[in-house]
Structures are given as structure tokens and as C-alpha cells.
Amino acid sequence: MINRECGIFRTTYQADMSLYGVPLARITVAAFALFFALVFPFVVDHKHLVWANFAGISIVAAIGLNLLTGYTGQISIGHAAFMATGGYTAAIMTTRADVPFWVGLIAGGVFASAYGLIVGLPSVRVKGFYLAIATLAAQFITEWIINHVEWIGGGFQASIIVPPASLGPVRFDTELEKYYLVLALVVLAVVAGLNIARSRLGRAFVAIRDRDVAAEIIGVDIFRYKLLSFMISSFFAGVAGALYVYYVGTATIEAFQISRSIEILAMIIIGGLGSILGSIFGAVFVVVLPLALEDILEFFRGVLPVTDIDTFVSQLKLMVFGGLIMLFLMVEPEGLNRLWRNVKDYFRVWPFSY
Amino acid sequence: MDEPPLLDVQDVHVSFGGVHALRGVSFQALKGEILAIIGPNGAGKTTLINAICGHYHPQRGRILFKGKDITRLRPHRIAALGIARTFQNLALFRGMSVLDNIMLGRHVKMRSGVFACALYWGPAQMEEVRHREVVERIIDFLEIEHIRKVPAGALAYGLQKRVELGRALALEPELLLLDEPMAGMNLDEKEDMARFILDVQEEMGIGIILIEHDMGVVMDISDRVIVLDLGEKICEGKPEEVANDPRAIKAYLGEAVAQKGR
Numbered sequence: 043m044i045n046r047e048c049g050i051f052r053t054t055y056q057a058d059m060s061l062y063g064v065p066l067a068r069i070t071v072a073a074f075a076l077f078f079a080l081v082f083p084f085v086v087d088h089k090h091l092v093w094a095n096f097a098g099i100s101i102v103a104a105i106g107l108n109l110l111t112g113y114t115g116q117i118s119i120g121h122a123a124f125m126a127t128g129g130y131t132a133a134i135m136t137t138r139a140d141v142p143f144w145v146g147l148i149a150g151g152v153f154a155s156a157y158g159l160i161v162g163l164p165s166v167r168v169k170g171f172y173l174a175i176a177t178l179a180a181q182f183i184t185e186w187i188i189n190h191v192e193w194i195g196g197g198f199q200a201s202i203i204v205p206p207a208s209l210g211p212v213r214f215d216t217e218l219e220k221y222y223l224v225l226a227l228v229v230l231a232v233v234a235g236l237n238i239a240r241s242r243l244g245r246a247f248v249a250i251r252d253r254d255v256a257a258e259i260i261g262v263d264i265f266r267y268k269l270l271s272f273m274i275s276s277f278f279a280g281v282a283g284a285l286y287v288y289y290v291g292t293a294t295i296e297a298f299q300i301s302r303s304i305e306i307l308a309m310i311i312i313g314g315l316g317s318i319l320g321s322i323f324g325a326v327f328v329v330v331l332p333l334a335l336e337d338i339l340e341f342f343r344g345v346l347p348v349t350d351i352d353t354f355v356s357q358l359k360l361m362v363f364g365g366l367i368m369l370f371l372m373v374e375p376e377g378l379n380r381l382w383r384n385v386k387d388y389f390r391v392w393p394f395s396y
Numbered sequence: 397m398d399e400p401p402l403l404d405v406q407d408v409h410v411s412f413g414g415v416h417a418l419r420g421v422s423f424q425a426l427k428g429e430i431l432a433i434i435g436p437n438g439a440g441k442t443t444l445i446n447a448i449c450g451h452y453h454p455q456r457g458r459i460l461f462k463g464k465d466i467t468r469l470r471p472h473r474i475a476a477l478g479i480a481r482t483f484q485n486l487a488l489f490r491g492m493s494v495l496d497n498i499m500l501g502r503h504v505k506m507r508s509g510v511f512a513c514a515l516y517w518g519p520a521q522m523e524e525v526r527h528r529e530v531v532e533r534i535i536d537f538l539e540i541e542h543i544r545k546v547p548a549g550a551l552a553y554g555l556q557k558r559v560e561l562g563r564a565l566a567l568e569p570e571l572l573l574l575d576e577p578m579a580g581m582n583l584d585e586k587e588d589m590a591r592f593i594l595d596v597q598e599e600m601g602i603g604i605i606l607i608e609h610d611m612g613v614v615m616d617i618s619d620r621v622i623v624l625d626l627g628e629k630i631c632e633g634k635p636e637e638v639a640n641d642p643r644a645i646k647a648y649l650g651e652a653v654a655q656k657g658r
Binding site: 054245251 | 449451470471472475476480481483487488489490491492496499500501503504506508510512513514515516520521523524525528529532563564567
């Protein structure tokens with residue numbers, strides 16, 4: 043939050059390396075956590091809870107992609123394919139083997155991770171646009187497999203009905219129950235993401251992004267760490283995919299098409315590459331803004347001078363959304379996270395400008 | 397000789413297509429000595445460093461480090477054995493703070509895996525603190541305390557060079573390869589860097605191979621000098637011997653230095 047560091051002295055390296063070094067920042071984070079755990083779900087209506095759940099699932103996926111693209115610098119336009127792997131693994135295991143929810147969730151992550159390892163193999167030799175195209179190929183192959191291999195997808199354009207998640211005696215049936223499930227996984231993903239980013243692993247990732255030759259010379263096995271990054275990233279995506287399937291109750295290819303891949307990529311670019319907080323900003327922006335815009339436009343329903351109001355609203359929503367993305371990126375190309383940092387830096391030394 | 401030399405380069409050939417960058421270079425580097433490699437542009441100095449680091453694999457010849465053959469190893473394996481380097485053109489991780497840059501030098505000494513890192517609290521944190529202490533000693537040594545949290549890309553050129561040296565030192569190498577550590581520096585910065593290099597040699601007993609164009613520096617701080625020209629070693633010896641060697645003068649030094657050396 044607003045870091046007023048004046049008068050705060052860190053006397054151990056441990057304190058110096060803590061995530062939130064300032065008491066005010068710790069209080070703010072705790073306040074946010076309490077708000078989303080105890081207040082938010084009870085003051086919003088059902089519709090907004092649905093938005094929150096979709097945003098939460100997207101946050102998990104976006105953090106995963108940000109570890110790969112933002113931190114390690116390896117572009118993936120096939121992230122929906124990893125989500126699909128996780129989603130279908132969970133769906134198939136739940137419906138055919140009747141495994142409990144948590145097994146399906148973890149298996150989704152593990153299978154996606156293994157798939158990520160295979161898809162990531164080209165990254166050993168190619169980077170940049172070439173890798174982007176390689177992952178794009180993986181996206182198309184995955185879509186094709188799910189559509190055409192009946193054992194996996196259930197047939198062309200079919201969907202698999204999945205029973206709702208349950209953990210022992212607790213069933214996640216209602217929107218509110220699902221909200222807590224999503225929230226718990228978001229917290230886990232955020233904590234894991236932050237910890238990876240600040241430890242040995244994250245440093246090696248950023249080293250590969252910034253200067254791969256130097257990373258190798260300093261002792262980072264770049265092949266290994268690139269593949270590791272793919273695996274970790276796809277694990278997050280797989281878990282997000284599985285969570286999505288349990289949340290919606292069906293596994294269908296519609297949810298994991300290329301547009302979804304691009305959407306996640308948009309989230310991390312808008313939110314800020316190489317930042318966990320940015321992944322959250324970006325996911326919320328991309329998921330919630332169009333829905334909120336719809337609400338706002340609905341509000342003006344009476345005054346808008348158009349006859350076919352429903353088409354008009356849905357079209358205008360997309361236009362405004364696209365415009366806002368461009369506006370934000372022009373204001374701050376490094377994303378919402380950077381915008382937020384600028385505000386923080388301003389208040390750090392406020393009211394003195396130096 | 398009971399103990400093998402720190403680095404033993406034996407008849408190394410490196411060529412790129414038809415270009416022979418190195419043709420049969422042999423030399424030895426000893427523990428705790430500063431060995432300078434000089435020569436005109438294109439003589440193969442940087443190629444030689446790249447071959448030692450495992451960046452290029454020589455077509456012929458062998459490179460032994462403490463008696464162990466490292467000719468075919470990949471760069472990160474060689475780093476783990478104890479050879480560190482700096483680059484002619486800066487190769488810092490620009491997005492990371494100075495601290496994180498130097499912490500990367502500790503990468504091969506750290507063990508935390510994926511799960512330990514994701515959990516962080518516990519073993520991974522203890523490891524971070526332990527290595528942070530080592531890194532802080534290096535930061536102290538190089539007098540860069542004031543910039544430890546600044547992103548490396550935002551620093552002035554001379555300081556970036558110093559951070560790069562710090563990152564190499566964090567590896568606790570036994571052999572340090574410095575590729576033009578003073579290129580593009582002003583006189584003050586050069587003197588600072590020369591002092592750091594001498595301190596590294598004296599306090600840590602690290603063997604140093606130095607590529608440098610500034611003859612004043614080379615003559616002052618190195619124990620031995622090798623002259624390369626067109627991919628071949630044309631002479632080797634103490635600085636004053638090399639300065640008076642007609643082949644070295646012809647290839648690189650020119651008359652002025654030769655007279656100064658007398």
C-alpha cells in the first residue's frame with residue numbers, strides 16, 4: 043500500500059527481505075484479506091459474486107502465465123491449451139474414475155504441467171516470435187484433439203458434465219460456497235507466485251529473461267529453468283482450468299479456445315509483465331470491466347436514442363473496452379502495476395518531492 | 397609438478413566456418429596470479445575467454461581446469477566448478493536490483509527447489525539469509541552499499557562494471573576472467589577498478605585472466621602477459637619482457653610503449 047518508510051529500520055536481512063516491510067503495508071494487506079473473506083461476499087448480489095469467481099479463476103491462470111512470460115520472458119499463446127488439459131483431466135477423472143475433487147484438481151495441474159514440458163521443448167532452441175508460433179501450434183493441436191478424440195472430448199463440440207466440487211463433507215454448490223473455494227485457491231496461487239518470484243527460482247527466471255548468455259555463465263542451466271518455468275506456469279493454468287470446470291459444471295472446448303489464450307495474455311500485459319500484483323489487476327480489469335460496462339450502459343437504456351438496444355449495448359461494450367485497453371497502455375505501457383507503483387512512489391516522500 | 401596448474405589451455409583451435417579465430421593457442425594460468433592477454437582487435441582474445449567458459453567448444457585441443465577436462469562442458473557446469481567472468485559489453489540483468497544481480501552469483505551454491513521456493517518460509521528463507529550475508533560482504537568490498545536496491549539498468553556505466561565484477565565474485569571463483577573491465581572508463585574509474593582487481597588477487601587469492609587495451613594498466617598490475625595476434629600466441633612473459641619483445645611491438649604495442657618500457 044502506501045509505503046511511508048521514514049523511521050522504519052530493518053535490523054536483520056530477514057526483515058529486509060520480507061514481502062511487506064512496512065507495518066502500514068502489512069495492515070493494508072490484512073485488511074484486504076479480511077474484506078474479501080468476510081465483507082465482500084455478503085454485501086454484493088449474486089451477479090457480482092459470479093464476476094468475482096470468474097475473476098478469481100482468471101487470476102490463477104494469469105499468475106501462471108506471468109511467471110512464464112513476464113518473469114522468464116518466454117511467450118506462450120497456448121495457455122488455454124494448458125487450462126484445457128487441466129480441465130479435461132479433472133472432468134474425465136471425476137466422471138469416469140470418481141476421484142475426489144482435490145485429486146482431480148491436483149491431477150489437472152500435474153497433467154497440464156507434463157503437457158507444458160512437452161510444449162515448452164521448442165523454447166530450448168527458439169525464442170520470441172518463433173516460440174509464440176510454436177505454442178500457438180500447441181493451442182490448435184489441443185483444440186483439434188479435444189474435438190476429434192472421442193475418448194477425451196466426448197465427440198465434436200460435446201461437453202462433459204462434471205458434478206460440483208466437494209471436500210470431505212463440504213460441498214461447493216452455491217455461488218457463495220464456490221466463492222470461498224476460488225478465494226482459497228487464489229490466495230494459494232498469489233502466495234506461491236510471490237514466493238517463487240523472490241527466491242532463487244524467480245531470480246533465475248528473470249536472469250534468463252534479461253540476459254540469457256549471462257545467466258548461463260553465472261551458472262543457471264537455462265534449458266532446465268526454461269522447461270521448469272513452462273511446467274510451473276502450466277501447473278497454474280491446469281489448476282485454473284480444473285477449477286473452471288468444477289465451477290461451471292461442464293468441460294467444453296468453447297471455454298479453452300485461442301481467444302482465451304489471448305485474453306490471458308492481455309491480462310498480464312495490461313496488468314504488468316513480471317508482477318504478481320499486476321496479474322491480479324489485469325485479470326480483474328479484463329474480466330470485470332466488460333461486465334461492469336454492460337451494467338453502466340444498461341443504466342442509460344432509457345436515454346439512448348437507439349431502437350435495437352441489446353445489440354447496441356453488447357457492441358458498444360466491446361468498443362469501449364478496447365478503447366480503455368489502448369488508453370491504459372498508452373498512459374503506462376508497463377501496465378496497471380506500474381501505474382500503481384507511481385502513485386505509491388509519489389506518496390512515499392509526500393509532501394516533499396525528493 | 398605435483399599440483400596441476402589452475403588452468404591449462406592446450407593447443408586450442410576455434411574456427412567459425414572458414415575463419416580461424418584461434419589456431420593452436422597454449423598457455424597456463426596459475427593460482428593467485430594476474431595474467432593479461434593483449435593483442436590487436438580480432439586477435440582472438442574474447443574467443444579464447446568464450447572457449448574457456450564453454451560458450452564455444454574448440455574443434456581441437458583441450459582445456460583443463462585444476463587437472464579436470466572442461467573442454468566439452470556446458471557453461472553452467474563450468475561456472476559451478478569455479479570459473480566466473482565479466483563481459484566486454486555489459487551483461488547485467490537490467491531489470492533486477494544490484495542485490496539480486498549479485499545474489500544470482502550465489503545461484504550454484506544454493507539448493508532450494510521448486511517446492512521450497514514456493515513455500516519460502518523455512519529452509520528457503522534460511523538459505524536466502526545465509527547467502528545474503530556473503531553478498532553483503534561483496535557489496536562492502538566493492539563499496540556499492542548505497543546502490544544495492546537500485547535496478548542495475550539505471551546505474552552509470554562505471555558502477556555497472558563494478559556490479560558485474562561483484563556478481564562474478566559471488567560465485568566464489570578460483571579463476572576470474574575479466575574481458576576489458578576498464579573499457580570506456582575515465583581515469584578515476586580505471587584506478588578504482590585496478591585497485592579492486594589487485595584486492596581480489598591479494599585478499600581472495602583468485603587467479604585472474606585479464607583482457608585489456610590500456611597498456612598502462614596491463615604493465616602496472618599484471619604478473620605475466622600473453623600477446624595474441626591473428627589467433628596465435630606470439631609471445632609470453634613478464635610485462636617488461638613483453639614490452640621489449642620485437643614481435644609484440646610489431647604486432648600491437650608500437651614504438652612508444654617500447655620506449656617507455658626501457
